[in-house]
Amino acid sequence: MKRDQVFEFFRRLAEANPSPTTELESSNPYQLLVAVVLSAQATDASVNIACRPLFTRINTPQQMVDFGEDDLRDAIKTIGLFNTKAKNVIALSQALLDRHGGEVPRTREELQALPGVGRKTANVVLNTAFGEETFAVDTHVFRVCNRTGLAHGKTVEEVEAKLERIVPQPFRRDAHHWLILHGRYTCKARLPECCRCPVIDLCRYKPKTPPPEERAKSSVARTARRASSTARIAKGPTASKRTANHSRSRPNRLP
Numbered sequence: 001m002k003r004d005q006v007f008e009f010f011r012r013l014a015e016a017n018p019s020p021t022t023e024l025e026s027s028n029p030y031q032l033l034v035a036v037v038l039s040a041q042a043t044d045a046s047v048n049i050a051c052r053p054l055f056t057r058i059n060t061p062q063q064m065v066d067f068g069e070d071d072l073r074d075a076i077k078t079i080g081l082f083n084t085k086a087k088n089v090i091a092l093s094q095a096l097l098d099r100h101g102g103e104v105p106r107t108r109e110e111l112q113a114l115p116g117v118g119r120k121t122a123n124v125v126l127n128t129a130f131g132e133e134t135f136a137v138d139t140h141v142f143r144v145c146n147r148t149g150l151a152h153g154k155t156v157e158e159v160e161a162k163l164e165r166i167v168p169q170p171f172r173r174d175a176h177h178w179l180i181l182h183g184r185y186t187c188k189a190r191l192p193e194c195c196r197c198p199v200i201d202l203c204r205y206k207p208k209t210p211p212p213e214e215r216a217k218s219s220v221a222r223t224a225r226r227a228s229s230t231a232r233i234a235k236g237p238t239a240s241k242r243t244a245n246h247s248r249s250r251p252n253r254l255p
């Protein structure tokens with residue numbers, strides 16, 4: 001995509017949603033960090049359901065360590081990989097107490113040194129809690145970037161590096177939220193909703209998904225075609241069988 005197209009791409013996403021943010025619920029950087037760790041391979045909705053009651057009682061790493069791994073495991077058992085995640089959250093809370101006075105650090109290196117915290121989690125926390133211009137690439141961002149031609153890359157690192165290079169101001173801070181939300185609700189994995197996409201003319205993905213009414217029409221046509229070809233197939237062998245039987249049943253006339 002050319003520079004002016006990239007600008008226009010984000011301008012339109014920004015116009016449609018001027019204040020994007022994460023859908024994970026939290027009331028401080030520590031809770032956000034915990035929620036992001038728990039959200040690996042899980043939906044934000046499932047994390048919110050488990051964390052709502054948990055976060056009414058737990059605001060700090062010390063409270064989490066006091067709560068303990070067994071109770072935490074029980075509190076998050078509806079989230080995938082809850083055993084490993086409970087272990088990591090207790091370990092990272094202890095590490096925050098030991099190394100950072102109970103505060104969430106503000107550098108990528110310090111964040112990534114915490115148990116269970118990878119580059120994507122660090123990027124989300126730096127961006128959402130501290131306002132840094134980072135580009136967390138999750139499955140939605142990866143798909144949207146490659147599909148649209150915004151930022152091609154074989155790995156999340158390549159896509160992130162490309163976004164770093166191409167996303168212009170004033171969109172850098174919120175770019176990853178726009179891309180996640182666009183991928184989650186419009187440019188969906190199985191069936192992108194191209195007919196209501198604000199960047200349809202900028203996107204290089206082909207073929208575009210037709211509007212629902214056209215899809216319905218072609219599905220009716222497909223069903224009709226399938227039905228008539230099934231009927232033909234059913235008729236064919238029967239008809240030939242009949243002919244064959246008929247000719248077999250006729251006595252051979254000798255001259």
Ligand code: SF4
Nearest residue numbers: 187192194197203205
């Ligand atoms: S036009 Fe379709 S494929 Fe392209 S970004 Fe929009 S929804 Fe995704």
